[in-house]
Amino acid sequence: MRDIVGVEAELYEYLFSEFKRIAGNRGFQPVITPTVEYYRLFEAKSGEEIKNSMYVFEDKAGRLLALRPEVTASVVRVYLRLLRALPKPIRLYYIAQCFRYEEPQHARYREFWQGGLEILGDPDVNADLSVALTASEFLDTIGVKHVYIVGNVSIYRNIMRSFNIEEEVQDRILHLIDKEKIDSAIEEVKLRGGSEAAEIIYKVLSARTLDDVESYLQDLRTTLGDLYEKTLQEHARTRDFITALQELGYQVVFNPKLVRGLAYYTGLIFEYKAVDKGLEVSIGGGGRYDGLSVVYNGPFEYFTGLALGLDRIALTLSDNFQSQRKRTVCVIVLREVPASAGYRVLRSIPPVFRGFVYRTRSLSKGLEHANKTGCDYVVIIGSAEYEQGKVTVKDMKTGEQVTLSVNSLSEYLHSVT
Amino acid sequence: MRDIVGVEAELYEYLFSEFKRIAGNRGFQPVITPTVEYYRLFEAKSGEEIKNSMYVFEDKAGRLLALRPEVTASVVRVYLRLLRALPKPIRLYYIAQCFRYEEPQHARYREFWQGGLEILGDPDVNADLSVALTASEFLDTIGVKHVYIVGNVSIYRNIMRSFNIEEEVQDRILHLIDKEKIDSAIEEVKLRGGSEAAEIIYKVLSARTLDDVESYLQDLRTTLGDLYEKTLQEHARTRDFITALQELGYQVVFNPKLVRGLAYYTGLIFEYKAVDKGLEVSIGGGGRYDGLSVVYNGPFEYFTGLALGLDRIALTLSDNFQSQRKRTVCVIVLREVPASAGYRVLRSIPPVFRGFVYRTRSLSKGLEHANKTGCDYVVIIGSAEYEQGKVTVKDMKTGEQVTLSVNSLSEYLHSVT
Numbered sequence: 001m002r003d004i005v006g007v008e009a010e011l012y013e014y015l016f017s018e019f020k021r022i023a024g025n026r027g028f029q030p031v032i033t034p035t036v037e038y039y040r041l042f043e044a045k046s047g048e049e050i051k052n053s054m055y056v057f058e059d060k061a062g063r064l065l066a067l068r069p070e071v072t073a074s075v076v077r078v079y080l081r082l083l084r085a086l087p088k089p090i091r092l093y094y095i096a097q098c099f100r101y102e103e104p105q106h107a108r109y110r111e112f113w114q115g116g117l118e119i120l121g122d123p124d125v126n127a128d129l130s131v132a133l134t135a136s137e138f139l140d141t142i143g144v145k146h147v148y149i150v151g152n153v154s155i156y157r158n159i160m161r162s163f164n165i166e167e168e169v170q171d172r173i174l175h176l177i178d179k180e181k182i183d184s185a186i187e188e189v190k191l192r193g194g195s196e197a198a199e200i201i202y203k204v205l206s207a208r209t210l211d212d213v214e215s216y217l218q219d220l221r222t223t224l225g226d227l228y229e230k231t232l233q234e235h236a237r238t239r240d241f242i243t244a245l246q247e248l249g250y251q252v253v254f255n256p257k258l259v260r261g262l263a264y265y266t267g268l269i270f271e272y273k274a275v276d277k278g279l280e281v282s283i284g285g286g287g288r289y290d291g292l293s294v295v296y297n298g299p300f301e302y303f304t305g306l307a308l309g310l311d312r313i314a315l316t317l318s319d320n321f322q323s324q325r326k327r328t329v330c331v332i333v334l335r336e337v338p339a340s341a342g343y344r345v346l347r348s349i350p351p352v353f354r355g356f357v358y359r360t361r362s363l364s365k366g367l368e369h370a371n372k373t374g375c376d377y378v379v380i381i382g383s384a385e386y387e388q389g390k391v392t393v394k395d396m397k398t399g400e401q402v403t404l405s406v407n408s409l410s411e412y413l414h415s416v417t
Numbered sequence: 418m419r420d421i422v423g424v425e426a427e428l429y430e431y432l433f434s435e436f437k438r439i440a441g442n443r444g445f446q447p448v449i450t451p452t453v454e455y456y457r458l459f460e461a462k463s464g465e466e467i468k469n470s471m472y473v474f475e476d477k478a479g480r481l482l483a484l485r486p487e488v489t490a491s492v493v494r495v496y497l498r499l500l501r502a503l504p505k506p507i508r509l510y511y512i513a514q515c516f517r518y519e520e521p522q523h524a525r526y527r528e529f530w531q532g533g534l535e536i537l538g539d540p541d542v543n544a545d546l547s548v549a550l551t552a553s554e555f556l557d558t559i560g561v562k563h564v565y566i567v568g569n570v571s572i573y574r575n576i577m578r579s580f581n582i583e584e585e586v587q588d589r590i591l592h593l594i595d596k597e598k599i600d601s602a603i604e605e606v607k608l609r610g611g612s613e614a615a616e617i618i619y620k621v622l623s624a625r626t627l628d629d630v631e632s633y634l635q636d637l638r639t640t641l642g643d644l645y646e647k648t649l650q651e652h653a654r655t656r657d658f659i660t661a662l663q664e665l666g667y668q669v670v671f672n673p674k675l676v677r678g679l680a681y682y683t684g685l686i687f688e689y690k691a692v693d694k695g696l697e698v699s700i701g702g703g704g705r706y707d708g709l710s711v712v713y714n715g716p717f718e719y720f721t722g723l724a725l726g727l728d729r730i731a732l733t734l735s736d737n738f739q740s741q742r743k744r745t746v747c748v749i750v751l752r753e754v755p756a757s758a759g760y761r762v763l764r765s766i767p768p769v770f771r772g773f774v775y776r777t778r779s780l781s782k783g784l785e786h787a788n789k790t791g792c793d794y795v796v797i798i799g800s801a802e803y804e805q806g807k808v809t810v811k812d813m814k815t816g817e818q819v820t821l822s823v824n825s826l827s828e829y830l831h832s833v834t
Contacts, residue, residue: 001451003495009447013437020430027745027773030426034418034528035452035514057474060518078420087789097452101477111451126756126776133760240756247757328444339543339657340664343550356444356508359543372504
């Protein structure tokens with residue numbers, strides 16, 4: 001766990017507010033879910049790695065709780081509980097801290113911040129594009145160059161289903177692929193679905209282009225049977241997604257080996273890579289999780305979404321981030337003057353300025369504080385000024401100083417804006 | 418625990434952003450502390466009630482952790498760890514969810530949101546005024562009329578100290594006063610400090626005005642000994658605080674029985690009351706916690722701060738809060754048109770509009786969705802429009818419709834702004 005202070009905290013607040021602003025501008029509405037959920041919410045479909053690194057504990061009534069490792073499961077729960085009657089698609093965003101229990105590593109924190117976008121109830125690739133391009137708008141705005149890595153797990157799931165490999169085993173095999181243990185994954189497919197299944201999966205995993213995958217798919221028409229049409233459609237989604245991103249100027253890499261860590265993905269998946277100090281790093285990703293509502297005993301629904309890792313993004317930006325502070329006025333009130341006089345003056349300062357009151361026995365101490373804290377102007381209220389309804393304004397950069405009536409301070413500050 | 422969705426979530430986001438904006442404008446800087454802290458951080462000085470209702474659990478390494486019940490203890494920890502070298506006073510703000518384990522009641526949630534302001538390293542009443550008036554500015558801005566209730570626990574602590582009542586017992590006695598168990602409190606003072614102590618405490622508790630307290634204090638010069646001057650100074654702080662607030666137009670009630678639930682308060686304390694549906698409710702408060710750094714093995718330092726209960730404030734506003742949504746444009750892309758065309762148009766829409774892309778086979782379905790989701794304009798891209806580089810714009814209120822080139826859409830929308 002970590003404390004975030006100073007310019008780093010300002011950077012986080014900047015990321016939070018820009019994410020919220022851009023998501024709001026693109027029609028996403030906020031959702032705030034609990035930090036603590038029942039463990040069972042994450043048990044089914046979070047994936048091996050997340051499950052093994054959750055903070056799990058019992059409350060006083062003996063219920064098994066978890067600090068959320070991610071927010072998507074909560075969003076599906078909220079959808080089933082509160083949002084089913086809304087016109088679809090439903091567009092939601094969140095900023096939320098999530099938790100994992102593991103040994104601390106560089107840029108991996110036990111408490112970490114996610115910015116997420118989810119679209120509920122839309123089977124069209126437009127939903128995938130909408131979350132992806134809103135995230136891209138955010139990344140473009142904050143100045144993070146990024147590349148898309150795109151894959152689709154549905155083809156693997158459908159092939160395995162055709163060979164009667166059950167969903168839980170599929171999840172495990174996909175997990176092995178995610179861990180780049182291709183040999184073990186193929187071994188497992190062979191064990192559960194036979195050597196033909198293993199051969200096909202291996203072939204698709206080794207594809208170089210979307211056209212390769214398409215030609216393999218054509219050979220699988222009989223093998224896939226009823227699932228053939230669906231698989232073709234999912235393949236078309238991958239193509240449409242990639243084409244649209246490219247047409248909008250983004251760099252996209254198709255990678256059939258891409259399988260993300262979460263077990264709930266069912267189709268298109270994608271990841272964002274950015275370059276930080278010469279290294280390529282993953283800064284988030286997402287994909288389709290159609291039908292996750294069924295796992296929570298609800299009716300089938302279409303879902304897509306993504307989450308960005310805001311800690312990784314903050315780290316990428318930290319070297320170049322400048323505190324975006326407004327110009328600051330320090331109102332120095334000498335001790336013999338009533339404190340309220342300082343606040344009356346403070347409240348008359350135009351909102352384009354940041355300002356606060358410093359009360360002191362000695363003017364020089366006040367000026368020193370204003371200087372140390374980077375103030376642009378000081379407004380001095382000594383007893384002489386106070387009695388005459390005046391203030392002295394000093395420009396800290398030029399050293400220029402002027403005494404004027406309290407009533408004309410606002411006008412004066414407007415004039416130097 | 419609870420899910421916050423729809424207009425309620427928008428209200429929360431509005432409160433968060435206004436609080437951050439106003440705190441930032443008043444020179445407070447963000448601090449982000451962990452949601453999970455070691456239990457021992459809260460053990461010493463959180464107060465009986467909070468301690469008994471914490472979420473406490475062990476991690477896999479057997480360390481006793483707690484979901485934070487409040488943030489001030491963390492801020493002091495962060496000060497000692499990271500901020501001691503900064504020029505003082507240090508001004509910090511936070512928005513953070515906190516946790517208590519208790520049976521759910523009306524407007525008391527197990528996970529609740531606090532907006533806090535803290536000033537570190539300033540003994541002057543100006544620090545108390547600065548946090549208080551910044552909170553008032555926030556409450557005024559969001560339209561919450563509020564009254565201050567002001568007390569000061571230092572006089573009780575100093576009297577008890579003079580009678581050799583140790584700090585832990587002081588905390589317990591103050592807790593009884595907080596629970597309005599005045600008789601039990603006096604009983605305890607009598608038991609631990611004798612009947613003279615009990616008499617004095619009872620007298621001060623029954624004071625009606627600041628002048629009453631002052632005259633009692635004068636009689637205590639010899640009893641208080643070394644603590645007399647300090648107690649007088651604290652009394653003067655109460656008076657200065659109240660006077661300044663009144664001079665700035667706030668209503669203030671002096672209440673010597675005010676003792677807040679937290680055991681770390683050492684001097685001036687205050688509470689905000691608002692009226693919600695005819696009932697007076699507490700929406701937050703704060704006070705001096707000078708020396709809390711010593712409890713955490715640091716050097717003595719001056720501290721003051723406050724926290725507002727944002728859930729209570731949200732409830733107060735919920736009846737009148739209007740979603741402050743920008744005017745919204747729905748870009749309807751018919752299925753035969755590439756999805757990217759919709760996003761190219763979306764990105765050309767002026768930022769004063771909110772906008773999203775809806776892709777559909779049928780225009781009427783698109784119009785229905787735009788209508789249901791309260792869109793102000795739709796921009797239609799069918800295949801005819803697409804081929805000619807045009808769009809059709811429809812004003813959903815007037816029904817007026819115009820076809821224009823993609824390039825002039827931005828200009829058109831500016832003209833209707």
